[in-house]
Amino acid sequence: MSALKDVRRFPSFCYNCVSGPDFLQVKVEDGVAVEVEPNFKAADIHPGRGRPCVKAYGLVQKTYNPHRILTPMKRTNPKKGIKENPGFTPISWDEAFDIIAARLNAIKAKGLIDESGAPRLAASFGHGGTPANYMGSFPAFLAAWGPIDYSFGSGQGVKCTHSEHLYGEFWHRAFTVAADTPRCNYLISCGANVEVTGGPTAVIRHADARVRGYKRVHVEPHLSITASCSAEWVPIRPKTDPAFLFALIHVLVCEHGTQKLDLPFLRDRTASPYLIGPDGFYLRDADSEKPLVFDTVSGCAVAHDAPGAVPAVDGRYKVSRAITIGPDGARENFADIEAPTAHETLIEHMAGYSPEWAEQICDVPAKTIRRIANEYLEAATIGATIEIDGQTLPLRPVAVTLGKSVNNGWGAYECCWARTVLAALVGALENPGGLLGTTLRINKPQDNRHKSAKPGEDGFMVQYFNPTSAEAWEHTPTTRNLHRSLVPIVGRNGGWSQALGPTQLAWLLSEKVPDDWNFPQPTYPELWFVFRSNPAISFWQTRELAASIAKFPFMVAFAYTLDETNAMADILLPDATDFETNQLIKISNTKYMEHFWRHTGVVLRAKAVEPQGDARDFSWISGELARRVGLLEKYVTQLNRGVGGVAPLKSETYDFSLDPAVAPKPEEIWDAACKAATAALSGGTACHGLDWFREHGFWATPMSELEWYLTPTLAQQGLRYELPYQERLMRVGQELGNRLHEKNMRWWDEQLAEYVALPGWHDIPGRWTRALENAGCAPENFPFWLLSTKSMQYHSGGNAGIALMDEVSQNLHGHTGVMMNADTAAKLGIAEGDRVEVRSQIGATYGRAALMQGVRPDTIVILGQFDHWATPYIKDQERASLNTIAPMSIELTDATGSGADIVRVAVRRMERAAP
Numbered sequence: 001m002s003a004l005k006d007v008r009r010f011p012s013f014c015y016n017c018v019s020g021p022d023f024l025q026v027k028v029e030d031g032v033a034v035e036v037e038p039n040f041k042a043a044d045i046h047p048g049r050g051r052p053c054v055k056a057y058g059l060v061q062k063t064y065n066p067h068r069i070l071t072p073m074k075r076t077n078p079k080k081g082i083k084e085n086p087g088f089t090p091i092s093w094d095e096a097f098d099i100i101a102a103r104l105n106a107i108k109a110k111g112l113i114d115e116s117g118a119p120r121l122a123a124s125f126g127h128g129g130t131p132a133n134y135m136g137s138f139p140a141f142l143a144a145w146g147p148i149d150y151s152f153g154s155g156q157g158v159k160c161t162h163s164e165h166l167y168g169e170f171w172h173r174a175f176t177v178a179a180d181t182p183r184c185n186y187l188i189s190c191g192a193n194v195e196v197t198g199g200p201t202a203v204i205r206h207a208d209a210r211v212r213g214y215k216r217v218h219v220e221p222h223l224s225i226t227a228s229c230s231a232e233w234v235p236i237r238p239k240t241d242p243a244f245l246f247a248l249i250h251v252l253v254c255e256h257g258t259q260k261l262d263l264p265f266l267r268d269r270t271a272s273p274y275l276i277g278p279d280g281f282y283l284r285d286a287d288s289e290k291p292l293v294f295d296t297v298s299g300c301a302v303a304h305d306a307p308g309a310v311p312a313v314d315g316r317y318k319v320s321r322a323i324t325i326g327p328d329g330a331r332e333n334f335a336d337i338e339a340p341t342a343h344e345t346l347i348e349h350m351a352g353y354s355p356e357w358a359e360q361i362c363d364v365p366a367k368t369i370r371r372i373a374n375e376y377l378e379a380a381t382i383g384a385t386i387e388i389d390g391q392t393l394p395l396r397p398v399a400v401t402l403g404k405s406v407n408n409g410w411g412a413y414e415c416c417w418a419r420t421v422l423a424a425l426v427g428a429l430e431n432p433g434g435l436l437g438t439t440l441r442i443n444k445p446q447d448n449r450h451k452s453a454k455p456g457e458d459g460f461m462v463q464y465f466n467p468t469s470a471e472a473w474e475h476t477p478t479t480r481n482l483h484r485s486l487v488p489i490v491g492r493n494g495g496w497s498q499a500l501g502p503t504q505l506a507w508l509l510s511e512k513v514p515d516d517w518n519f520p521q522p523t524y525p526e527l528w529f530v531f532r533s534n535p536a537i538s539f540w541q542t543r544e545l546a547a548s549i550a551k552f553p554f555m556v557a558f559a560y561t562l563d564e565t566n567a568m569a570d571i572l573l574p575d576a577t578d579f580e581t582n583q584l585i586k587i588s589n590t591k592y593m594e595h596f597w598r599h600t601g602v603v604l605r606a607k608a609v610e611p612q613g614d615a616r617d618f619s620w621i622s623g624e625l626a627r628r629v630g631l632l633e634k635y636v637t638q639l640n641r642g643v644g645g646v647a648p649l650k651s652e653t654y655d656f657s658l659d660p661a662v663a664p665k666p667e668e669i670w671d672a673a674c675k676a677a678t679a680a681l682s683g684g685t686a687c688h689g690l691d692w693f694r695e696h697g698f699w700a701t702p703m704s705e706l707e708w709y710l711t712p713t714l715a716q717q718g719l720r721y722e723l724p725y726q727e728r729l730m731r732v733g734q735e736l737g738n739r740l741h742e743k744n745m746r747w748w749d750e751q752l753a754e755y756v757a758l759p760g761w762h763d764i765p766g767r768w769t770r771a772l773e774n775a776g777c778a779p780e781n782f783p784f785w786l787l788s789t790k791s792m793q794y795h796s797g798g799n800a801g802i803a804l805m806d807e808v809s810q811n812l813h814g815h816t817g818v819m820m821n822a823d824t825a826a827k828l829g830i831a832e833g834d835r836v837e838v839r840s841q842i843g844a845t846y847g848r849a850a851l852m853q854g855v856r857p858d859t860i861v862i863l864g865q866f867d868h869w870a871t872p873y874i875k876d877q878e879r880a881s882l883n884t885i886a887p888m889s890i891e892l893t894d895a896t897g898s899g900a901d902i903v904r905v906a907v908r909r910m911e912r913a914a915p
C-alpha cells in the first residue's frame, strides 16, 4: 500500500497569450504539478468565469518538458548560423553572471548610447507584451539601467493588430478594439477570429450573445472557426476589406442620408461640423486659431466650442474670413468662401464607393453589401437609451471589428478609419452595445483610459505624436527601427512606442540601407537580451532573419528549451517558469481583446512547485544582475516606485518599501507588492501579504461597467472624437515629408502617401503583384494568396514544443497542413493528404494538403508560425509556414510601419499521400 499522497492546490493565472489573464489552479501531488484546473472561486469576477483555455492545460507538460534548458549554458562554437551547432556547455550561474556583467560594465564605461545615437543594450520580449507577466522584477532592472533599444521585434506589433493599436489609441484610446459583446446585437467582423484568439472570455461572451439572438456576419477569405460559428460567412477577396467597408459607409451617408444617422453624436462628439478650407485644412478663427463650425442659431461661422452654438453637420456655408494652418505653421488667409463641413466632404468622397463598385473589387455581391449596411443601420437603434448604474446612455448595439490581417500593412489605415467612422455615424463609438476600446499602451496612465482622455488641440483629446517640426524632428534616430523619426503617431511613450515601431526596418537596415539613406549608419546592439520571443520563426523571411541574428555581437537568451533564435545566443539562462515562481499582476477595467472586467484588483501566479534543475526565478536573477553591474540601489528604488509590481511600495498611508542596500529575495519583493497593491487599491481597507495570496489567489473590488465606455468622459469635457476628417494626420504627414526631403531621402515616399484627410481606395492587392514585378517575377506564376490564421491550441510559436498541443491539433482538419479549396486542388491534381510545395518568389515551404470548401478558390491558408529547425519535438514534424516564404520589404510596409501576413504563391504536388 502506498502512503497517502500530499495533494495541494495553488491559485495561478495563465497569460501566455494576450487574451489573458485567465485564472486557474494547479494541482500538486507530492511536489509535482499534475493537473491544471479551473479556479471556480473566481467564477464571479473573472470574465472567463475562472476558466483557462486548452493551451493552459499544456503547462504541466511544459514544466516537465524533457528538453528544458536546466542550467546556464555558454556557447563554445564561435561561428553562428542555422547549420552551426552552438556547442552549448553547462556553466554555473556565477560564471554566467560574470560573463554578462563584464559585458554590461564595459557598456556602462563606454556610455549607454553608441556613435549612431542608438542604445548599446537591446532587448526583445515577444508575443504582444505577455512576457512581462512572467519576468518578475526584471522591469525594475531594465528601468534602473536606462536607455534600451526594443527595436528588434518578432512580428508582434507590426504583424499584430498594428494599425488598430496606433489609430485606435489616437481616435478612442483603444489599443485593442472589441464589440460590447454582452449588449451588441449586430456584429460585422472582418477577420477578427475571436472564437480562436479571444480566449475563454470571448468564447463565453459570444456564445451568450448568440443565445440572446445577436447576429455576427463574418467577412473572411476562409471559413475560420469564428466564421463557422457565425450567422453568415462572407468570403471576401483578400486585401479588399477597405472597399467593402467604404461601400457600407456609402450606403449610410449617400443612400440613407444624414437625417437617418445619429445627428447629435456627429454634431457634438465628432469633428463632422468642422468647416474645411479650399486647401483641405480646417478653417480657423484668425485670432484664436480654433476650427470653425457653422452655427445654425446665429447663421454664421463660429469657433467649434462657442457657447450656445448648434453646429450644422452637413452642407456648405459662406465664411467671410478665416485662416488655415498647414504644415510647418504655414498660414493661409481666406475671405468670402463657401466651405463644406467635414461630414459634407465625407459624403462627396464616398459618392463613388457604391456596393456595385465594391462588388467588382471584393467579390461580394452588391446586394449582400447593401443588405448588411441596412441591417447594421437598423440594428443600431438610433435614439434608444439604456440605464447603467443610474446613468442613462445611448444604446447602439452594433459594431465592426477587424482581425490582425486586415489591421496591418497596406489597407489597414483605410479599414481602421472606415470601421471607426461606421461606429461614429450611428453613435456606436464607445457607447453601450457598440465599438469599445480595451486597454492603453501608448498613452498614459496605461490602466485608465478615462484619465488619459485629457483636452488637447482643436477640441480633441491630447495626443503625444513624435515631433515633425524642423526644430524637433529626430534626425539622429534613438532606436534602430526609427520609430520616432518615421512614425509620428506611434508616440514617444517609452518601451511600448518603440516596440510598436517598424521593427522589420531594424532587421532590414542591419543588412542594407536604401541608396538615398541619410541617417547615421545603423549599428548592431552590443548586447541583446531575448525572452519568450522567437523572431527567427515568427517574423518574415525567417531564414534570412536568422542569418542577421547570427551577426549580432553578443546575445543573452532566457531559455526554456532551445529555439531557432536562442540557438544563436552566447549565453542561455534558464528561467523558472509558469508554475515555478510567484508574480502579482493587476486585473482591472479592460485588458486586451474581450477582457472587460466588472472588478479591479490583483491576481497572483503562485509558486506551486520547485523549479526544475537549476532554473531560477527572474526576480532573483534581476537582483543578482543589478548587484553585479552596480545598479542595486537604483534597482530597489525602481521596485519601491512600483516598477514590476502593481503599486508603489510606499505612500502617505503605508510603507512596505525595501532596503536599497541589499538585493531583496523574491518572496520579500512579492510580499511587499501584495501588501502595497491591496492597500493602494482598497484605499487602506485591505492589506494582504504573499501568504494570503498564495491561499486565496486574487483580491478584487467591484467596478462599474460605466468604466467600459469612453464617450461619457469625452462629453463631460466637451471633447470630440477626431473623426471623420484627418486634418492633423495630413499636416503631420506633409511635415514628415518635408523633413525627409530636406535630407534628400525619398525611400519613405510611398508611405507618406497614406497621410490623407479622407482615405480612398487605391489598388491594395495590386501592391503585391507590383512587388513581384519589381522583384523581376511574373505575377501570373504566383496565382494564389497565402494567408495565415491562428489556432486555439497555440499561442504564436510559444508552445510549439509541447507535444500535447500537437496531439489535440490533429483533431482539427487542416491544422497541421496546407488548407486549400477542393476544386482548386482537383485542378492541380492534388488529393487530400498529398505533400505539396507552396512557393513564393523567395522560397518554398512544404506540408500536407487539407482540402475543403470553406476557403476561397484563390486562397491558401497555413496556420500559425512553424517550420522549426531547432525547437525540440516540433522540429521533427513537417509543418509549412508562411513566414519562411513571405518577403520582408519596405515596399510592403505601410505608413505606420506594419505589414500583413500575406504573400502571393504557387502550389504544386510533391508526393502522393500514403494510401
Ligand SMILES: Nc1nc2c(c(=O)[nH]1)N[C@H]1C(S)=C(S)[C@@H](COP(=O)(O)OP(=O)(O)OC[C@H]3O[C@@H](n4cnc5c(=O)[nH]c(N)nc54)[C@H](O)[C@@H]3O)O[C@H]1N2
Pocket (backbone or CB within 6 Å): 125, 126, 127, 128, 154, 155, 156, 157, 159, 160, 161, 404, 531, 532, 533, 534, 535, 538, 539, 558, 559, 560, 561, 562, 563, 564, 575, 577, 578, 788, 789, 790, 795, 796, 797, 798, 799, 863, 864, 865, 881, 882, 883, 901
Ligand atoms: N505566420 C504567422 N506569423 C506570425 C503570426 C501569425 O499569426 N502567423 N502572429 C504574429 C503575432 S500577432 C505575434 S504577437 C508574434 C509573436 O511571436 P513571438 O514574439 O516570437 O512569440 P512566441 O512565438 O510566443 O514566442 C516564442 C518563444 O518563447 C519561448 N518560450 C515559451 N515559454 C517560455 C518560458 O517560459 N521561458 C522562456 N525563456 N521562453 C519561453 C518559446 O520557446 C519560443 O521560442 O508572431 C507573429 N508572427
Ligand SMILES: Nc1nc2c(c(=O)[nH]1)N[C@H]1C(S)=C(S)[C@@H](COP(=O)(O)OP(=O)(O)OC[C@H]3O[C@@H](n4cnc5c(=O)[nH]c(N)nc54)[C@H](O)[C@@H]3O)O[C@H]1N2
Pocket (backbone or CB within 6 Å): 017, 018, 019, 127, 128, 159, 160, 161, 190, 191, 192, 193, 194, 196, 197, 198, 199, 219, 220, 221, 222, 224, 236, 237, 238, 239, 240, 241, 402, 403, 404, 405, 406, 787, 788, 789, 790, 791, 792, 793, 794, 795, 796, 902
Ligand atoms: N489562441 C490564440 N489566441 C491568440 C493568439 C495566439 O497566438 N493564439 N495571439 C494573440 C495575438 S498576439 C494577436 S495579435 C491576436 C490576433 O487575433 P486575430 O486577428 O483573431 O488572429 P487570426 O486568427 O490570425 O485571424 C486573422 C484572420 O484574418 C483572416 N484574413 C487574412 N487576410 C484577410 C483579408 O484580407 N481580409 C479578411 N477579412 N480577413 C483576412 C485570416 O483568414 C485569419 O483567420 O490573437 C491573440 N490571441
Ligand code: SF4
Pocket (backbone or CB within 6 Å): 014, 015, 016, 017, 018, 019, 020, 021, 022, 051, 052, 053, 054, 055, 056, 198, 199, 200, 795
Ligand atoms: S486564452 Fe488561454 S493561453 Fe491565452 S491567457 Fe487565457 S488561458 Fe492562457
Ligand SMILES: [Mo]
Pocket (backbone or CB within 6 Å): 127, 128, 156, 157, 159, 160, 161
Ligand atoms: Mo500579436
